[in-house]
Amino acid sequence: xxxxxxxxxxxxxxxxxxxxxxxxxxxxxxxxxxxxxxxxxxxxxxxxxxxxxxxxxxxxxxxxxxxxxxxxxxxxxxxxxxxxxxxxxxxxxxxxxxxxxxxxxxxxxxxxxxxxxxxxxxxxxxxxxxxxxxxxxxxxxxxxxxxxxxxxxxxxxxxxxxxxxxxxxxxxxxxxxxxxxxxxxxxxxxxxxxxxxxxxxxxxxxxxxxxxxxxxxxxxxxxxxxxxxxxxxxxxxxxxxxxxxxxxxxxxxxxxxxxxxxxxxxxxxxxxxxxxxxxxxxxxxxxxxxxxxxxxxxxxxxxxxxxxxxxxxxxxxxxxxxxxxxxxxxxxxxxxxxxxxxxxxxxxxxxxxxxxxxxxxxxxxxxxxxxxxxxxxxxxxxxxxxxxxxxxxxxxxxxxxxxxxxxxxxxxxxxxxxxxxxxxxxxxxxxxxxxxxxxxxxxxxxxxxxxxxxxxxxxxxxxxxxxxxxxxxxxxxxxxxxxxxxxxxxxxxxxxxxxxxxxxxxxxxxxxxxxxxxxxxxxxxxxxxxxxxxxxxxxxxxxxxxxxxxxxxxxxxxxxxxxxxxxxxxxxxxxxxxxxxxxxxxxxxxxxxxxxxxxxxxxxxxxxxxxxxxxxxxxxxxxxxxxxxxxxxxxxxxxxxxxxxxxxxxxxxxxxxxxxxxxxxxxxx
Ligand code: AHR
Numbered sequence: 244x245x246x247x248x249x250x251x252x253x254x255x256x257x258x259x260x261x262x263x264x265x266x267x268x269x270x271x272x273x274x275x276x277x278x279x280x281x282x283x284x285x286x287x288x289x290x291x292x293x294x295x296x297x298x299x300x301x302x303x304x305x306x307x308x309x310x311x312x313x314x315x316x317x318x319x320x321x322x323x324x325x326x327x328x329x330x331x332x333x334x335x336x337x338x339x340x341x342x343x344x345x346x347x348x349x350x351x352x353x354x355x356x357x358x359x360x361x362x363x364x365x366x367x368x369x370x371x372x373x374x375x376x377x378x379x380x381x382x383x384x385x386x387x388x389x390x391x392x393x394x395x396x397x398x399x400x401x402x403x404x405x406x407x408x409x410x411x412x413x414x415x416x417x418x419x420x421x422x423x424x425x426x427x428x429x430x431x432x433x434x435x436x437x438x439x440x441x442x443x444x445x446x447x448x449x450x451x452x453x454x455x456x457x458x459x460x461x462x463x464x465x466x467x468x469x470x471x472x473x474x475x476x477x478x479x480x481x482x483x484x485x486x487x488x489x490x491x492x493x494x495x496x497x498x499x500x501x502x503x504x505x506x507x508x509x510x511x512x513x514x515x516x517x518x519x520x521x522x523x524x525x526x527x528x529x530x531x532x533x534x535x536x537x538x539x540x541x542x543x544x545x546x547x548x549x550x551x552x553x554x555x556x557x558x559x560x561x562x563x564x565x566x567x568x569x570x571x572x573x574x575x576x577x578x579x580x581x582x583x584x585x586x587x588x589x590x591x592x593x594x595x596x597x598x599x600x601x602x603x604x605x606x607x608x609x610x611x612x613x614x615x616x617x618x619x620x621x622x623x624x625x626x627x628x629x630x631x632x633x634x635x636x637x638x639x640x641x642x643x644x645x646x647x648x649x650x651x652x653x654x655x656x657x658x659x660x661x662x663x664x665x666x667x668x669x670x671x672x673x674x675x676x677x678x679x680x681x682x683x684x685x686x687x688x689x690x691x692x693x694x695x696x697x698x699x700x701x702x703x704x705x706x707x708x709x710x711x712x713x714x715x716x717x718x719x720x721x722x723x724x725x726x727x728x729x730x731x732x733x734x735x736x737x738x739x740x741x742x743x744x745x746x747x748x749x750x751x752x753x754x755x756x757x758x759x760x761x762x763x764x765x766x767x768x769x770x771x772x773x774x775x776x777x778x779x780x781x782x783x784x785x786x787x788x789x790x791x792x793x794x795x796x797x798x799x800x801x802x803x804x805x806x807x808x809x810x811x812x813x814x815x816x817x818x819x820x821x822x823x824x825x826x827x828x829x830x831x832x833x834x835x836x837x838x839x840x841x842x843x844x845x846x847x848x849x850x851x852x853x854x855x856x857x858x859x860x861x862x863x864x865x866x867x868x869x870x871x872x873x874x875x876x877x878x879x880x881x882x883x884x885x886x887x888x889x890x891x892x893x894x895x896x897x898x899x900x901x902x903x904x905x906x907x908x909x910x911x912x
Contacts, residue, residue: 286804286825289753290723292502294746294798295562297728297760299509300548301540301773304765307389308780310548311489313400313475314458315389317545318535319349319361325537331361334386338459340425341380342371345462355405355440355471358525358534362471364409367462378425381417381461384470390769391455392475393782394420394428399478400447401485404460405531406435409467417461418445422453435468446478454783472531482559486530486547491785492765495778496560499791500799503563505637505727505760506553508539512640513569515539516577517589520569523550523606527621539574540772551622554610554631563634565758566606567697570639570671571599571651590647600658607633607663635758637727639671641699644683656691669695669725669758676700676713688722695757697727701775704731704741708817708839711745714752723755728762730775730790736881736901737839737869738775739789743903744820744837746797751822753805761794768875779875786878792865796883796905800833802826810834811847819844819898825853830910832856838898841869848906851892855911860890866902 298304306312319331331349339345346366354360367382386392394400402418413436420428429447458475462468480487481494496504507521514520515537525534526549533546550566557564571591578586591599605618610633612619622631638655642648652670659668670693673680681698688696700706714724726749731738742761749756766776777794779786787795802824809823818840825832832853838844850856865883873880883903890908898904 286806287754289750289803289805289824290757291801291803292563292758293749293753293756294501294794294801295503295505295565295758295760296496296499296501296764297509297762298504298506298553298764299511299762300507300538300544301509301511301763302765302776303389303542303767303770304763305548306543306545307770308765308767309488309492310545310552311476311480311487312545312547313388313392313477314386314473316386316543317474318359318472318531319363320359320535321543322537325541325543329543332363335363336385338385338461339382340371340461341376341378342373343367343380343382344369345382347384350469355531358532359471362469364467364469365462366467367414367465370463370465379417379419379427379459379461381463383416383459383461385457385459386473387455387457389782391782392420392458394449394451394453394456396449396452398449400429400449401444401476401478402431402447402458402474403442403444404433404473405440405442405471406433407438407440407469408435409438409469412464412466414466414468415463417463418447419459420447420449420456421459422456426451428453428456440469440471447475474530481556484552484555484559486552488548488552488556492778492780493556493560495785495787495791498799499795500801501560501562502798502801503565503635503758503760504553504557505565505567508567509640509728509762510539510574510576512567513572513574513642514577516573516586517591519577520573522602523566523568524602526550527609527625550606550609551625551627555627558631564610564631565635565637565669566633567637567640567669568603568606570642570648570655571596572639572642572645572648574640575643588643588645588648590651596651596654600655603636603638603655603659604662606636607659607666633666635667635669635695637669637671637697637725639697641674641680641697641728642671644673644680644687649687652687653691656693667694669693669697669727671697674699676702676710685722693722695723695725697725699728699762701728701730701732704733704738707731707741707745711748711817711820714748714755717752717755719754723757726756726759728760730761733775734788734790734872735869736789736865736867736871739793739865740837740839740901740903742790743793743797743835744818744839746793747820747822747835747837750797750802750805750824750835751807761790779873781875784875784878786873786875788873789865789871789881792881792883793903796863796865796903797835800835800905800907802831802833806852809849809852810836811849813844816840816844819846821846830912832908832910834904834906834908836896836898836904836906838900838902841900843900844898846896846898848894848896849892850890850908853908853910856890856892857909857911858890860888860906860908861885862888863905863907864899864902866899869901
């Protein structure tokens with residue numbers, strides 16, 4: 244007992260209470276899970292927002308990933324502070340084909356705006372016209388995107404760039420997509436005829452496809468000119484949004500039917516030092532005005548996927564937006580190397596706190612205020628006059644609970660509560676399932692009556708199996724939990740099934756656990772900073788992991804009423820887990836049966852409490868070898884299989900070894 248890790252909610256009891264609680268707790272551990280989660284005949288109401296997504300720009304999830312921009316370093320803002328070998332011309336090549344010549348320079352004296360200081364100046368001094376040469380000629384630049392630009396035959400690509408002429412002659416540019424042999428896949432031209440910065444656009448229609456093409460921009464007459472913010476998007480983005488998202492990756496998320504999306508992190512939210520915090524106001528408006536910066540994961544963040552795009556995507560897929568703002572302190576791992584720590588947590592000076600608090604309040608007005616309000620007008624100008632209906636705001640991300648943090652969190656929390664009581668603020672309780680920050684974070688939340696706190700844990704599959712009773716022991720009707728980041732260490736089937744077992748306990752405790760999200764979400768092959776992720780991808784292929792399928796099977800089969808005593812299993816066998824929920828809107832009943840063991844196990848199902856079940860049901864099974872996983876080369880190794888199922892009031896189900904089974908049954912209203 245001495246080493247027992249007491250749940251935070253049982254702290255500081257008096258002596259007698261302590262003994263009583265001890266007995267209660269021992270009982271809780273000994274009796275079955277189904278018995279601990281009290282429901283009545285009509286079931287227990289659980290959170291309708293239980294399963295959502297965590298999105299962070301880690302592993303090239305945004306730039307080079309979900310954000311469909313094809314040009315890398317489009318604004319010439321890469322710097323050696325991000326990577327020592329990077330500079331404003333990184334990923335660009337100066338070219339002068341066809342015996343042409345000229346010069347390129349990077350300048351800062353007259354940029355488009357001060358948020359975007361670098362631009363290039365090209366001086367086309369001679370355009371080659373050799374008799375026997377038949378290829379392209381001109382002076383210009385070439386960009387191969389994020390390890391190649393994917394061009395598909397017949398599809399359209401929208402190019403835009405900012406330019407100004409710096410000599411007396413207008414400049415004609417040819418813009419093309421080329422394969423490595425220099426063959427033209429798509430081509431168009433642009434005429435620059437202004438001495439001021441101006442935006443030009445052109446559509447490129449591909450007559451042939453190639454997976455690793457380049458964008459080539461060539462001046463075809465002599466003269467001097469400047470270029471900046473050179474952007475190329477496929478016309479087909481998710482929902483055809485301009486400045487939009489890669490359709491295949493976004494569709495994988497939409498298919499999950501998540502109830503919310505948390506963004507933009509993770510550690511990225513509170514940033515690598517005060518100057519690196521993710522400041523939401525810097526990420527809205529025209530892309531050329533957004534503030535680009537190094538992200539905490541050591542690469543460049545254009546903020547092209549910014550708050551407007553996050554909110555729009557949430558709306559497009561019916562998920563609630565859950566922005567997480569820094570609690571006015573930077574990540575405690577700031578400076579040096581992320582993993583070993585460096586300068587540590589830094590706090591915004593008190594003299595700047597009112598301004599920072601206003602920034603937090605402005606977000607609510609930007610999202611929910613009328614188009615006539617100052618910030619609502621900015622949302623409307625971006626194309627969304629109607630409010631976004633923001634409900635949740637996270638303050639802080641697994642911060643070290645220091646006095647500096649506490650003071651600032653309180654100020655922000657109280658200000659939001661006073662001005663926007665309709666907003667549910669989510670606090671933070673450190674990076675672990677227990678320990679100092681966890682205890683201090685909960686104490687603070689209890690004291691302030693923070694409605695929800697964000698717990699994080701990355702640990703072994705065995706931990707998830709052994710801790711399925713964690714939330715059975717939490718106090719009801721007080722601060723609720725957002726399990727904002729969790730994953731077992733790996734993307735094998737056995738990791739996913741351990742998570743599935745744990746997720747049945749989240750459903751059982753859906754009165755205490757209000758939200759949950761697996762983390763991290765995306766990982767670009769060969770560009771990863773975090774090993775265990777939900778969806779792997781490259782420029783062409785996607786490989787959802789078994790963990791993805793588990794999340795999808797839960798989130799697309801979520802309910803808002805939990806029932807116990809529907810599924811009978813061997814409660815002594817900790818490898819077995821099960822849950823039953825109903826969606827009160829559709830009446831559908833969803834059973835989740837989990838077997839983490841290595842032999843088939845029987846579970847008995849009694850549906851007699853649901854009076855009118857419709858026999859034509861479906862069963863979806865995710866099973867396979869415990870070490871089975873998916874890769875870009877073999878992305879279909881572990882996938883769920885759906886089949887028809889004949890539902891009757893009482894049946895036995897043989898749950899395969901290492902599997903998650905979801906049975907979905909319609910009921911007559
Ligand atoms: O999900 C990856 C990282 O893990 C997050 O950025 C951080 O919050 C956690 O430590």
